[in-house]
Amino acid sequence: xxxxxxxxxxxxxxxxxxxxxxxxxxxxxxxxxxxxxxxxxxxxxxxxxxxxxxxxxxxxxxxxxxxxxxxxxxxxxxxxxxxxxxxxxxxxxxxxxxxxxxxxxxxxxxxxxxx
Amino acid sequence: xxxxxxxxxxxxxxxxxxxxxxxxxxxxxxxxxxxxxxxxxxxxxxxxxxxxxxxxxxxxxxxxxxxxxxxxxxxxxxxxxxxxxxxxxxxxxxxxxxxxxxxxxxxxxxxxx
Numbered sequence: 001x002x003x004x005x006x007x008x009x010x011x012x013x014x015x016x017x018x019x020x021x022x023x024x025x026x027x028x029x030x031x032x033x034x035x036x037x038x039x040x041x042x043x044x045x046x047x048x049x050x051x052x053x054x055x056x057x058x059x060x061x062x063x064x065x066x067x068x069x070x071x072x073x074x075x076x077x078x079x080x081x082x083x084x085x086x087x088x089x090x091x092x093x094x095x096x097x098x099x100x101x102x103x104x105x106x107x108x109x110x111x112x113x114x115x
Numbered sequence: 116x117x118x119x120x121x122x123x124x125x126x127x128x129x130x131x132x133x134x135x136x137x138x139x140x141x142x143x144x145x146x147x148x149x150x151x152x153x154x155x156x157x158x159x160x161x162x163x164x165x166x167x168x169x170x171x172x173x174x175x176x177x178x179x180x181x182x183x184x185x186x187x188x189x190x191x192x193x194x195x196x197x198x199x200x201x202x203x204x205x206x207x208x209x210x211x212x213x214x215x216x217x218x219x220x221x222x223x224x225x226x227x228x
């Protein structure tokens with residue numbers, strides 16, 4: 001069963017507009033959520049994260065919102081820029097006491113920014 | 116500073132052969148993770164090392180997969196008797212102890228013919 005779901009395989013947004021990427025999870029033990037960005041032939045790079053004790057975290061053009069009751073999080077990018085075109089992965093983790101467990105990833109959303 | 120490095124970047128092998136993939140984590144990072152990404156899929160957790168503790172092998176898909184970490188630094192992922200379904204990009208990540216943020220290497224693309 002897929003514990004982290006990104007239901008949109010791709011998303012096309014016009015340059016300058018807001019991009020909203022969505023992610024749903026099923027495991028209530030997850031207490032930390034991360035977004036990674038991946039370009040072709042490169043490893044994922046960390047973008048932004050949020051702890052389950054918060055409902056919003058902002059870093060420049062990137063904001064992540066967490067709705068624990070709905071087990072839903074979203075990444076907002078505003079304004080969208082051509083360099084934002086990449087695959088975005090939502091990931092979740094549970095702290096097991098000895099260290100953070102391996103991340104559970106969604107399948108990714110390919111964001112395409114149109115000029 | 117140097118990031119996570121992996122070698123080789125590409126590996127083509129024949130079905131039934133063994134392969135070894137190497138990962139050099141960021142210096143000072145005590146945690147090391149292996150993931151794989153099959154075509155059209157997300158990243159799948161394989162194994163996790165934390166310092167000198169016994170590794171968490173819960174994600175390894177079969178007993179053909181094994182990994183070791185020498186001296187708490189470099190790690191090798193070994194796949195024995197490779198199968199075509201093992202074809203994927205194998206990614207290594209490292210992190211500081213008690214940190215959720217993992218830093219990824221560029222991956223090794225494995226193709227099993």
